[in-house]
Amino acid sequence: MQETTTAPENDAALSFKQNEKIVYENNKLHKRLCRQVGQAIGDFNMIEDGDKVMVCLSGGKDSYALLDILMTLRERAPIKFDIVAVNLDQKQPNFPDHILPAYLKQLDIPFHIENQDTYSIVKRLIPEGKTTCSLCSRLRRGILYRVADELGANKIALGHHRDDIMETFFLNMFFGAKIKGMPPKLQSDDGKHIVIRPLAYVKEADTERYAQVKNFPIIPCDLCGSQENLQRKQIKGMLREWEKKFPGRVDNIFSSLSTVVPSHLMDKDLFGFADLKATGEAMANGDIAFDEEPCSTGSTSIPGIIPLRADN
Numbered sequence: 001m002q003e004t005t006t007a008p009e010n011d012a013a014l015s016f017k018q019n020e021k022i023v024y025e026n027n028k029l030h031k032r033l034c035r036q037v038g039q040a041i042g043d044f045n046m047i048e049d050g051d052k053v054m055v056c057l058s059g060g061k062d063s064y065a066l067l068d069i070l071m072t073l074r075e076r077a078p079i080k081f082d083i084v085a086v087n088l089d090q091k092q093p094n095f096p097d098h099i100l101p102a103y104l105k106q107l108d109i110p111f112h113i114e115n116q117d118t119y120s121i122v123k124r125l126i127p128e129g130k131t132t133c134s135l136c137s138r139l140r141r142g143i144l145y146r147v148a149d150e151l152g153a154n155k156i157a158l159g160h161h162r163d164d165i166m167e168t169f170f171l172n173m174f175f176g177a178k179i180k181g182m183p184p185k186l187q188s189d190d191g192k193h194i195v196i197r198p199l200a201y202v203k204e205a206d207t208e209r210y211a212q213v214k215n216f217p218i219i220p221c222d223l224c225g226s227q228e229n230l231q232r233k234q235i236k237g238m239l240r241e242w243e244k245k246f247p248g249r250v251d252n253i254f255s256s257l258s259t260v261v262p263s264h265l266m267d268k269d270l271f272g273f274a275d276l277k278a279t280g281e282a283m284a285n286g287d288i289a290f291d292e293e294p295c296s297t298g299s300t301s302i303p304g305i306i307p308l309r310a311d312n
């Protein structure tokens with residue numbers, strides 16, 4: 001059988017082109033991450049002049065990406081803020097405690113490793129087979145607040161991204177019967193700090209790819225032996241499936257989180273239904289009382305009743 005071969009110079013030209021494309025895509029990814037993080041910081045006024053931001057590093061892809069992008073933005077920002085990276089070593093079995101200090105040293109930024117054996121506490125208090133995450137994260141939160149105090153940090157930055165926010169939204173709706181997501185900015189339980197989530201607009205797929213591009217020394221997240229929350233896994237699968245079948249649906253869900261119409265929900269504390277009276281004046285922004293049903297087929301509809309096709 002005759003073998004087909006390509007000239008070495010053709011191979012070289014091809015691989016040069018491929019490399020160029022990879023570099024281009026990687027730059028685009030970096031720019032997108034910087035833009036989205038910058039936008040979230042601006043939209044929610046997350047970081048202000050003179051802030052000291054404690055970036056919580058777990059050793060996972062998201063927190064590495066968060067630290068990396070915040071460092072880039074700090075270089076370019078018109079304001080001055082400090083960053084201190086913190087890792088809480090929870091003494092999980094086989095936790096490679098040399099990885100983060102080595103990584104942070106070469107970044108040449110202030111950092112602190114907090115050693116607290118929450119693993120043993122959780123193991124002691126939670127019966128075998130029960131989920132340990134809720135106690136574990138409560139303990140972790142308390143420790144991080146204290147460390148932020150000790151380090152003089154007024155902001156605590158966490159690496160939750162857009163997918164985390166949407167999954168939490170559906171978890172709360174499906175299992176907690178609440179319309180409640182994961183806020184991009186909130187006051188800590190002790191009232192002393194502001195917790196921020198600068199990756200709020202960033203897709204998980206992007207932090208995943210960025211971690212590969214930057215070759216972050218990822219520490220596996222299953223060292224505690226706890227399975228990833230099954231319900232969260234199911235929600236993740238549901239969203240992935242939706243996006244496959246109806247491209248753009250997940251984007252719409254995410255946008256809807258920042259476009260809330262309290263008068264069209266049923267929370268009596270959020271909207272004063274009881275005191276609602278006809279004023280005799282038309283609404284300035286048109287008829288929103290019976291608004292059109294959104295319809296994916298591009299048809300218009302009689303408000304809330306019969307969908308009308310555009311060709312009817």
Ligand code: SF4
Nearest residue numbers: 132133136137224226
């Ligand atoms: S997965 Fe493990 S380390 Fe993470 S919150 Fe749950 S128990 Fe804690």
